[in-house]
Amino acid sequence: MHNLLVIAGACACVRDHKRSNKAGKPGRSLRARTRKSMFRIHEELGEGLFRRAFRMHFETFLRLYNSIKIELFGVLNYNSWCNRGPNGRVHPSIILGIALRMFAGADPLDLITSFGVSKTIVHAAVDHVIQAVCMSKSLKIAFPREHQEQLRIAKEFEVISDAKFRSCVGAIDGMLVWISKPSEKECRRIGVGSGKFYCGRKKKFGLNLQATVTSTRKFIALSIKYPGSSSDFMAFENSDLRRELETSNFLYPGLCLFGDNAYINTKYMATPYPNVKQGSKDAYNFYHSQLRICVECAFGMFVFFKCKLLLYAFIQLLL
Secondary structure, three states, X not given: OHHHHHHHHHHHHHHHHHHHHHHOOOOOOOOOOOOOOHHHHHHHHHHXXXXXXXXXXXXXXXHHHHHHHHHHHHHHOOOOOOOOOOOOOOOHHHHHHHHHHHHOOOOHHHHHHHHOOXXXXXXXXXXXXXXXXXXXXXXXXOOOOOHHHHHHXXXXXXHHOOOOOOOEEEEEEEEEEEOOOOOHHHHHHHOOOHHHHEEOOOOEXXXXXXXXXXXXXXXXXEEEEEEOOOOHHHHHXXXXXXXXXXXXXXXXXXXXXXXXXXXXXXOXXXXXXXXXXXXXXXXXXXXXXXXXXXXXXXXXXXXXXXXXXHHHHHHHOOO
C-alpha cells in the first residue's frame, strides 16, 4: 500500500511538472478556469448590482467599451481566432470590466474567481485599460475651441443657476493629488527638493491639479505641472489653458471661467467679491458659488469612487 502511494505521488509530481512547463513558469501549474462574459456577469448581478459593482449602468459600460475597443485590441495584441492556453484568451471587454472593478476598490483575489482569470491578468488589466484610454482620441480631455460648444456649456450652467448667469463656460479649482514623499534620487533627477511637494495646509505630499469642469461634472481641462506647495494662482498662470484664454477670439465674447479668490479677476475669469457679508455683492457671491461648486462635486466624485483611471490619465499629461 505504501509503495502504491509513493508511485501515485511520483506520477502526480511528473504530471504537475509537465503542466508547469506548458505554463512557462517552473513550479507553477495551469489551473482550469471558466471565463465569463460581461453579458453573463450582468445577467447574474442584475442592473442594480451591476451599477454598484462597476460604478455605471451596463449600457454606459458598452458605450465605454466601444469608445476604446480599437485601442484596447491594439494594446492587447488580440486576435479573436487565437486561443492561447487551456482556458482560452481573455476577451478585451473582460479586461475593461476587471479594470473598472479594480478602480472601484475591489480585492484582486475576489476578481480571480468572479471573472475566471489569473492574478497576473487582474493586475495587468489596469495598465492595459489605462493605455487604451490615453490613446483614445474620443476620450481626450480638452477645452472646447468651437464657440457653439462653449455656448452650449454656458447654457447648461444657466439652467442650474438661480440667478440665470449666462457667462459661465466652466468651473475651475485646484486639488492636491496625494503622493508618497519623493526619494532623494527622484528629487535630484527633477532638480527640486522634496519640500516643494509638501502642502503645509493639507500636511501631505502631492501635486497641484488644476481642473475645469462643466455643469455635469465633466472634466474639460486639466493641468498637473506643479508640486503641492505651489498656489492655485501660480499653477493656473503657467497652464496651457491660461495661454489659450489669452488668445484673441478663443472664448466667445462674454464668456468666462468661474473660480474662487485664489485666482485673479480678469476678462476670462470671474471671482467672488472679497470681504463682503451683505448686500448685492454678497448675493452675487452666493450665486457665483452655486456654479463654482460643480468642480468641488467633481473632485468629490473622483475621491469617493477611487478613480485611479482618472489619476493615471492626469499623470499622462506629464509625459
